Amino acid sequence: MIRQAQILALGQGPVVTSVPPPVAGPGQVLVRMGASALNFADLLKAQGSYQEPQDPPFTPGLEGAGTVIEAPADCDLVAGTRVVVSCPGTMAQIIATDPANLQPIPDSMSFEQAAGFQVAYGTSHLALTGPGSLRQGQTLVVLGAAGGVGLTAVEIGAALGAHVIGVARGAERLQTVREAGAHQVIDSAECPDLRQALREMGGADVIYDPVGDAPGAAAFRALRPGGRHLIIGFAGGKPPALPLNHALVKNIAIHGFYWGGYRKHDPDALRDSMQALFGLFEEGKLTPVMGKVLPLDRIQEGYDLLRDRRAVGKVIITL
Numbered sequence: 001m002i003r004q005a006q007i008l009a010l011g012q013g014p015v016v017t018s019v020p021p022p023v024a025g026p027g028q029v030l031v032r033m034g035a036s037a038l039n040f041a042d043l044l045k046a047q048g049s050y051q052e053p054q055d056p057p058f059t060p061g062l063e064g065a066g067t068v069i070e071a072p073a074d075c076d077l078v079a080g081t082r083v084v085v086s087c088p089g090t091m092a093q094i095i096a097t098d099p100a101n102l103q104p105i106p107d108s109m110s111f112e113q114a115a116g117f118q119v120a121y122g123t124s125h126l127a128l129t130g131p132g133s134l135r136q137g138q139t140l141v142v143l144g145a146a147g148g149v150g151l152t153a154v155e156i157g158a159a160l161g162a163h164v165i166g167v168a169r170g171a172e173r174l175q176t177v178r179e180a181g182a183h184q185v186i187d188s189a190e191c192p193d194l195r196q197a198l199r200e201m202g203g204a205d206v207i208y209d210p211v212g213d214a215p216g217a218a219a220f221r222a223l224r225p226g227g228r229h230l231i232i233g234f235a236g237g238k239p240p241a242l243p244l245n246h247a248l249v250k251n252i253a254i255h256g257f258y259w260g261g262y263r264k265h266d267p268d269a270l271r272d273s274m275q276a277l278f279g280l281f282e283e284g285k286l287t288p289v290m291g292k293v294l295p296l297d298r299i300q301e302g303y304d305l306l307r308d309r310r311a312v313g314k315v316i317i318t319l
Contacts, residue, residue, distance in 0.1 A: 004092035005299050005317075008057045010048035013300045014091070022096040029071045029099050031083065034111030035293075036064035036090040038302045038315040039119055039148070040235060046303070052260070054088065061090030062260075064319075065105060065114035075099045082107070084114050084274075086263070091299065093319050100267065103274055106282050113288045116148065116314030118274065121286065123259040124153040126273045127208065127230050128160065131255035136161030138205035141198060141222070143215050144235055145182065146173035148314040151289050153208045154180040159285045165201060167194065167215070176289065176312050188215065198222035208232060209240065216240030223252050231256045235309075289313030 002021045005014040024030045042060045044050035068081040077083065077099060087101040105114045128134045140157040144150040145166030157164040158181030166182035168174050174185045184201060191197050195218040198204060207229045209216045213236030220229050220242050229242065229252060247254055262270045280286045291313035294302050305311040 033066035035115035037116030059089040064090035194218040
């Protein structure tokens with residue numbers, strides 16, 4: 001028997017159950033999971049409000065890392081290969097999945113680091129180097145900069161040579177944002193006018209927005225002509241109300257970005273981005289921040305940390 005987390009009903013938290021180990025289907029790989037990461041999407045899926053809904057019961061988790069147990073003969077992977085996993089249902093001790101969902105990780109990367117690497121770092125890297133067109137010397141503003149995704153945008157922006165302004169709440173979280181590479185920070189709890197604060201700092205070329213709502217709308221108004229506003233998510237509760245007439249007059253581009261969608265329409269871009277990120281990690285330019293590392297039995301605590309916005313960095317569940 002193996003242990004796994006399950007969502008038994010929408011609106012309820014995860015429970016830990018014991019089930020028989022999975023059997024690999026044709027062409028599938030068996031992976032013994034070492035760790036899995038929680039994402040804000042896991043909260044939404046448990047509530048039934050995620051853009052890709054799943055009927056219960058289901059195993060949560062969208063990414064993780066582990067060791068290949070068994071692989072098909074025609075697969076590039078072999079038993080013992082350490083891999084990252086990108087697919088639904090990673091909160092289980094053993095999973096069966098397609099080889100396309102796996103990628104080898106550097107020897108120097110721990111399972112805990114790798115488990116939360118793909119979605120957060122992949123989102124930021126593809127968004128900033130793709131539609132964000134972030135270039136050296138430009139100004140990047142990161143909203144929700146202390147969150148699991150926001151911190152990666154700060155790190156990657158700094159690694160790409162941008163001037164990074166991080167927006168987060170509280171002195172302790174802002175210190176983490178500085179340590180991740182932000183050149184300037186704004187405490188959202190003590191900033192009555194984010195638009196004015198950003199304008200006083202010179203404005204922005206790119207807004208990285210996983211928050212939405214009022215902060216997203218305020219930051220948008222600080223964009224310079226030709227700027228780009230990257231819509232990453234709506235942790236603030238709803239999308240930002242962006243004035244499209246301003247976008248027209250100032251030649252501002254508004255880009256929605258959903259990393260998971262690349263699995264279908266451009267999987268090669270995902271793999272190339274991940275290889276570039278592994279290279280930056282091995283060069284010491286990226287240091288994944290784990291907000292909390294918890295055993296599987298404490299997975300509900302991890303959900304609570306995300307829901308209450310108390311996590312700094314990614315919440316990792318060891319398996």
